[in-house]
Amino acid sequence: ETPKDTLVEGFAIDDIITMDPGEAFELSTAEVTSNSYSLLVRLDMEDTSKVKGDLAESWSVSDDGLTYTFKLKSGMKFASGNPITAEDVAWSFERAVKLDKSPAFILTQFGLTGDNVTEKAKAADAGTFVFTVDKAYAPSFVLNCLTATVASVVDKKLVMEHVKAVTPDAEHKYDNDFGNEWLKTGYAGSGAYKLREWRANEVVVLERNDNYYGDKAKLNRVIYRYMKESAAQRLALEAGDIDIARNLEPGDIDAVSKNADLATTSAPKGTIYYVSLNNKNENLKKPEVQEAFKYLVDYDAIGATLIKGIGEIHQTFLPKGQLGALDENPYKLDVAKAKELLAKAGVPDGFSITMDVRNTQPVTGIAESMQQTLAQAGVKMEIIPGDGKQTLTKYRARTHDMYIGQWGSDYFDPNSNADTFTGNPDNSDAGTVKTLAWRNAWEAPELDKQAKAALLERDAAKRAAIYQDIQKKYLANSPFVFIFQQTEVAGYRKNLKDFKLGPSFDTNFVGPIAKE
Amino acid sequence: MTTLLTVDNLKVSYPTRTGVIEAVRGVSFTLGKERLGIVGESGSGKSQTGRAIMGLTPKHGVVTADRLDFNGIDLIKASTGERRRLRGKRIAMILQDPKYSLDPVMSIGRQICETLRTHEKVGKAEARERALAMLEAVQIRDPKRVFDLHPHEVSGGMGQRAMIAMMLIAGPELLIADEPTSALDVTVQLDVLRIMDRLVAERGMGLIFVSHDLRLVSSFCDRVIVMYAGKIVEELAAADLKHAQHPYTQGLLNCMPEIGSNRHPLPVLDRRPEWAA
Amino acid sequence: MIAALEIDNLSVVYDEFHALKDVSLAVERGESFGLVGESGSGKSTLLRAVAGLAPISSGAIRIDGEALRGSKRSKTFYRRVQMVFQDPYGSLHPRQTIDRLLLEPLAIHDIDDSERRIERALDEVGLGNGFRFRYPHQLSGGQRQRVAIARALIVEPSILLLDEPTSALDASVQAEVLNLLEQIRRDRKLTFVMVSHDLGVVTHMCERLAVMRNGAVVERLSSRELAEGAVHEDYTRNLMIASKGFVKA
Amino acid sequence: MTAPASPSPAMSRREWLLSDRPQSRLQARLGRAYVTWRQFTANRLAVVGLLIIVALLFVAAFANLIATHDPVVGDLRNARLLPPGTAEYLLGTDDQGRDIFSRLIYGSRLTLLVIVLVAVISAPIGLIVGTVSGYAGGWVDATLMRITDIFLAFPKLVLALAFVAALGPGIQNAIIAIAITSWPPYARIARAETLTVRRSDYISAVKLMGASPFRIILRHVMPLCISSLIVRVTLDMAGIILTAAGLGFLGLGAQPPLPEWGAMIASGRRFILDQWWVAAMPGIAILIVSLGFNLLGDGLRDALDPKEAGQ
Amino acid sequence: MSTVETTQEARPRKGRAGAFTKAAGRFLFAAVTTYLGLLAVTFFIGRVVPIDPVLAILGDRAPSHVVERVRQEMGFNLPLYQQFFIYIKGILSGDFGNSVLTTNPVMVDIRRVLPATIELATLGTLIGAFVGVPLGVLAAVRRGSIADQVVRVVGLVGYSVPIFWLALISLVIFYAQLRWVAFPGRIDIVFEYTFTPITGLYLLDSAWQGQWDVFYDVFRHIILPASLLGYFSLAYISRMTRSFMLNELSQEYIVAARAKGLSETRVIWGHALRNAAVPLVTVIALSYAGLLEGSVLTETVFSWPGIGLYITNSLQNADMNAVLGGTIVIGTVFIGINLLSDLLYRTLDPRTRNR
Ligand SMILES: Nc1ncnc2c1ncn2[C@@H]1O[C@H](COP(=O)(O)OP(=O)(O)OP(=O)(O)O)[C@@H](O)[C@H]1O
Ligand SMILES: Nc1ncnc2c1ncn2[C@@H]1O[C@H](COP(=O)(O)OP(=O)(O)OP(=O)(O)O)[C@@H](O)[C@H]1O
């Protein structure tokens, strides 16, 4: 039995490598950060195509679409007791941009650089923050980006006590590390919970933040316990050793939902699972082959078994819930059709191919299933498994044939996926913009141009229409076979109250959860 | 002379997968407070006879006898516990090679004390005293030092003396010495024999001396039993050795080269099947 | 006349331990020479040094006047000098038949006619052809020693080094082997160097002998002198007394 | 014990084999083999082990005839995770709807492949390194043993893991990794054996014949090491199977859809609570086969290497 | 008396101190070369791993310019020999670098995870030795009996069963079904913040501090994995004990001991086992070392936060500093155990003492 005042979650938190919101870009960190840091604005849980204020009381956009002015709520404090001011917000932006870690591009894509950030993101007064972008972007785009965890507000005063001096060089032009080293495991936020400890691959411990300006958290403590295996999580859940199991697989979900003490809950997430075909491969390059492969996946069987409860068949690149998502699944397993297409492509007897597969479920299962269905059309597929890092290394070097991957949006806006699936400005091996399209050596300049235009479309409905059009074209002609969109499922003990999963990884809030 | 030991029709056999090996096939003799030598060539069953009397035949061996009587105790009927209490206390045995028959990881002194303390209720200090005295009795010059040595630290002769001390400390009435000197150098061999000789005489023990060296046995013992293929072929007084009847005994006597005698070629034994019958 | 085997001031040192200290000997051609002494006195070491199996630190060894260099021995040396070991249980390869065992020297020295030679060698040591395909564990100690002798003889050496060839055998078997050795020596005109701790055996087999103690030769004398008791050293006298058997007090 | 000296025509084949005066090299060899065989068969457990191995060989050879289903293609739609005893599926099906029985049958080939290759690679390396090192002594010995020690200082599985991580997962690489990590003990055994043999009189005797060191090692030392090596290798087979399975379990060994038993356990692990058979069956297969090798090795040790068995 | 009492005294003994320094020197040399080999092999493996180490630090979604920058910072653009040199230099100054995964210095991590493995392996070995030795003795004494066969089969099964499989099955039985043992892990999450370990060996620490509820909890966590490991070492130890005992029981000194009239118990435990103990020490040390590594798979199944799990995790994350550091530490422990067993051997066997 877990203590009454403590929530224990079994969770595969092995992806966490840093707790610094300016640096972290991992899903599990996103959940922790969103529970322990505040943002200017957050996704509106009622309608996820909109945002609502968090620290910001209100905001306005100038007519030219370039200036965003945020009014902060008053009387708020960090967990440390320091007051939250616009100065902290501005410094948080400056810090993220100057650190220039992985997620910084979410901010820098609006024209922010180390040199101009203090101008473009600055505190007008203690309660007003002004943010200036370089183009008249769709406001939905800008605001969606500001819900990303990289825009979390850190406690300037506290962090400044922990900055480490460094010697500036060409890569890092500043004389301090903005507290990055300390914040990797430290905490300087103002969320419902504060981070007490993170031990890699072991545990993350949160404690209630009594200085929180919003609704106070119900429980004293939240513990994320590292557990990788679904079966183990289920066992622990059944035994009452954990309150919530976060990584259940289909079979275990069934068992949990049948257990009288337990319940399950689920929510679709923005993560899409796909199989990509590298255009560097002579056979895979052919459009007929690409289409044939879309007919060689047994979507129904996969949906009914391997991903039952943890995903829904989904054949386009925008996840349901995001602006402009297209909900069309035209492809079915059709070996005859596929054979026809292969014959048209000049490979009637099939060919041999490899697929790099991560050692995790359900991708291994899907890969194995595809291996069987492809074989029916004469395509011999060899699975090359590896752990995540290994397969990724290969994928990023573009030395794979096929790759089964998952993609979660960098921020909750259609542009994130549209950009990575269509953009490829330099298809050479030296290309620096390593989008998914680049990784598969595929160019679609037309679609890319359309996607860029959508960025500047300030009318949300029109913007949605453009994305839908792109997806339709994409569905017919692209080297990506989309398979399903993830549904996040959690099993929990029935004595929990108000436990809900959000639409994205940074909206799984633990603050409201209580125990009976 | 009182009879100490009576052996009548002793048989030792080992059933094996390929058949029964009869190591001893009906040996009978009696022993008083005297020295009895058992000789015979390798494999003739000398050691097996000695061990059967001690009750040390390995588990899978079968020992039978019409009579096996020690000082009125029927050894055949005696329980294992009774026989164990006899061993070391009343019947003792000295083995051939001190290098292998002393426990290599235990000091010599402790091994001697162990015998004593198994059979008598004595304190540590007293046991030590008596062990030292015993070591002195076997003519070890610096008993205190040797007491703490381990077997590998002493020479063969010294080890054999320690072995004798270990076996005699509880004052047995019968001593079986199974080739006690054959692993030793000739010069040392005589020393050890002399010590044994004296102890046996002083304490009035019965002695069974097992050896393959007929000449040595005859010079050391009062009576000699000659064994061949698990049986006794001849029994005679040591003094009568020169008049041995059995061709096997004669052969054993003659085949040894001697200083000064000039027999080329040496006479060899011509084994006859009827000897073993 | 050149000695068959001549040893000059030979020393053998095993990691700082002097197993042989300046030993000198000369063995005439056709002679049988004995070495006696207590255990550890260096008898075996002397033979092994001649055979190139012990580390020689100084001194010289000459075979028929030809000096040997250090511990290195040539193939021709091994056709001239052979050795029989003390323990018949340890000197035959446990996984080889007698046949294979006897074939080995022939193969090494490229001697053809192996069939006949093996048969003859076995015959000579009194083992019929029936023993040819047996393994060592199927032989008695005496038979093994005969095989070892056959193996030594098969390359037709002129000098035979015998390291206590009978000490592991019963007296009756010992007599057989000693007789065999004597006969072979006569037939082949071999030179023997024989080690034993048994004075009886040595005087029986050898014309001359040397007494060793602690790695050095303490006395050299002939068998006749020994038999007559013309002994100078106490140590030798002790040995003599001991070998006479036990004298009751 | 005593067979008649003259070979009578009535002599049975057994007597002929057991004759203590064989008439030819062949008879001697066969006789020796026969005695070993009898010693071996007297150990009932060892015979069980041998039968298991023979069965494994048989199954591997005729996998395509014995298996009832395709080992890699399953019926995801209709036959997923069926329990054992379901019509058609003797041992049930796995999460891809494949017949576990057929997969196990085909998996025997992989198991055999692994152990044979590892044995063929590592045993000779160990034998050569060990005998040369032991016989030569001096700096050769020091150098070779240093290298051996370096490999021994690594935890074996960790080293294999690291190698596989470096070479990339896959059955060939697993084999190479296991082979690289398993020769050092063989070298140690061969060296120890060589050291005791080196000083023995029979090696001195061969030296006295004028044999070259090469000849002595090859023809006199190695044959003596081989029996204890065979015993050890046989016993190690079980360990090799387990290591390969361990690598498979960690996802670093054989890759899907190959029906490697360790990998099968790994993939069945997810269903251990409800569909226990998916993980249990391959585990039992591994247990039986490696038990077979252990029993066989034990019997061989008693028959070939009585001194090791403590007799 | 004209005895030559000691033939072996004639042999001059080497100075004890001289022999000792020589032995120590040889050991030191061996240790150093083994270390260098260890470093070379680990370094080599570390550099050919087909994982981009930068990826491990940054994750998949980092923009290219960030990736390039970090690659240079980490020195991956230098030639291999320079990297090796830097690596050796770091190690010599006691710096194994920082773990990418945990951001801590590797030594700090290892100090945390090593006790977990040590505790597990030690308990496993204790179980193995305390059960295995008596079983082996029993089997040897009753050779050929039913008891012998049973011990033999129990041992053989231990040799033959895949440890991770048995671990899984027993987890299902003892945790999921019977609930006799606690959930995988070392200690219940509740105690994480009420209990401060000192040595890192939780059983000791909790007992020392008198926190018996913690002790009970820790015990419930460790008992299953330790028993499993114990079973494996039991299989090995009982088998070796049996064969050593058979060997000792066939020695002449056993006959002598019986001839002295000692009880069978005394003969077996006081003499035979005492002699068998000499090689047994090595066997137990070997099995201890074996458990240290065998725990890799067990730790995976039992989520035991030990060094095995640490290394496998790091390996999968291309966290080479951690892998190399862990491997070197395990190597050190191996070498240390070997040294220790050697020393024990020397103290137990008087024959080796003054040589
Ligand atoms: N444990 C045993 N199992 C089977 N046979 C045995 C056993 N012990 C002894 N024998 C056999 O018993 C016979 C007599 O052996 P014993 O030891 O009494 O001979 P011995 O006269 O003492 O010979 P030695 O002079 O060599 O010591 C031998 O043939 C031997 O093979
Ligand atoms: N390889 C070796 N290394 C170290 N010392 C050795 C070696 N071989 C022999 N010795 C020592 O050299 C001395 C002489 O040994 P050697 O074998 O020559 O004696 P021996 O006279 O033949 O004795 P025995 O009658 O017991 O055979 C002994 O003290 C022995 O310990």
Ligand SMILES: [Mg+2]
């Ligand atoms: Mg005897």
Ligand SMILES: [Mg+2]
């Ligand atoms: Mg000698």
